Amino acid sequence: ENTGDNPRRVLLKLSGEAFGGGKVGIDTSVIRRIAEEIVPAVQQGVQVAIVVGGGNFFRGAELQQAGIDRSRGDYMGMLGTVMNCLALQDFLEQEGQATRVQTAITMGQVAEPYIPLKAIRHLEKGRVVIFGAGAGMPYFSTDTVSIQRSLEIHCDEVLMGKNGVDGVYTADPRKDENAKRFATLSYNRALVDNLAVMDAAALSMARDNKQRIRVFGLEGAGNVTRALLGKEIGTMVST
Numbered sequence: 001e002n003t004g005d006n007p008r009r010v011l012l013k014l015s016g017e018a019f020g021g022g023k024v025g026i027d028t029s030v031i032r033r034i035a036e037e038i039v040p041a042v043q044q045g046v047q048v049a050i051v052v053g054g055g056n057f058f059r060g061a062e063l064q065q066a067g068i069d070r071s072r073g074d075y076m077g078m079l080g081t082v083m084n085c086l087a088l089q090d091f092l093e094q095e096g097q098a099t100r101v102q103t104a105i106t107m108g109q110v111a112e113p114y115i116p117l118k119a120i121r122h123l124e125k126g127r128v129v130i131f132g133a134g135a136g137m138p139y140f141s142t143d144t145v146s147i148q149r150s151l152e153i154h155c156d157e158v159l160m161g162k163n164g165v166d167g168v169y170t171a172d173p174r175k176d177e178n179a180k181r182f183a184t185l186s187y188n189r190a191l192v193d194n195l196a197v198m199d200a201a202a203l204s205m206a207r208d209n210k211q212r213i214r215v216f217g218l219e220g221a222g223n224v225t226r227a228l229l230g231k232e233i234g235t236m237v238s239t
């Protein structure tokens, strides 16, 4: 964990679902808006690393249902995340924001390989670093990678940007009108009650290493900037 006078450094997790706007492929208006909301936070000195999911293209588990070998499907899923990274990179660069994409699967023409110390250096220079291709390993998720990367590059917290929900609720707010949003929540409660923070592997890694997680909604105007700046929003998950 980053303590003392160091600048704030965060890892923003963006789900692929958000990038797709509910469809397969990308919704450029959504990605452009997210890019526009990232820039002001960087300008105020926040160091921003990003992990992008790929659910708007492929999920290995779903491809497996359709008869594709699980690992191969997972690799297809990882490659999908890279397309999302490039789209986000482009909109950030259009805003004048310097960026680097680093991928866990080497593809030199498209992105740098994942080199943690280099990622830290980019962040210190005010560049946004976007991590693609997950962990480069089947049977992992981009949620798990978000926690892992955030720990390795010493982020203060992980910001989970969600689509269609603005925090963690006692029940699914889309199905239960009595569902209440938590302002704060413990790792154990989230794990035991199976609350929609992230998958259990990711959440237990966060718990074991005491990495704070803020779950917030991507949709409201200005929410991404607020979360990056460390404003009160959504649900904070900690010990």
Ligand code: UDP
Binding pocket: 014, 015, 016, 017, 052, 053, 054, 055, 056, 058, 059, 060, 061, 073, 074, 075, 076, 077, 078, 081, 133, 134, 135, 136, 137, 138, 139, 140, 141, 142, 143, 145
């Ligand atoms: N994936 C993987 N290993 C990783 C990260 C991702 O195998 O380290 C694959 C997996 O098939 C997953 C897909 O890539 O379903 C897309 O990632 P994810 O489902 O985490 O994206 P999101 O749900 O955030 O859009």
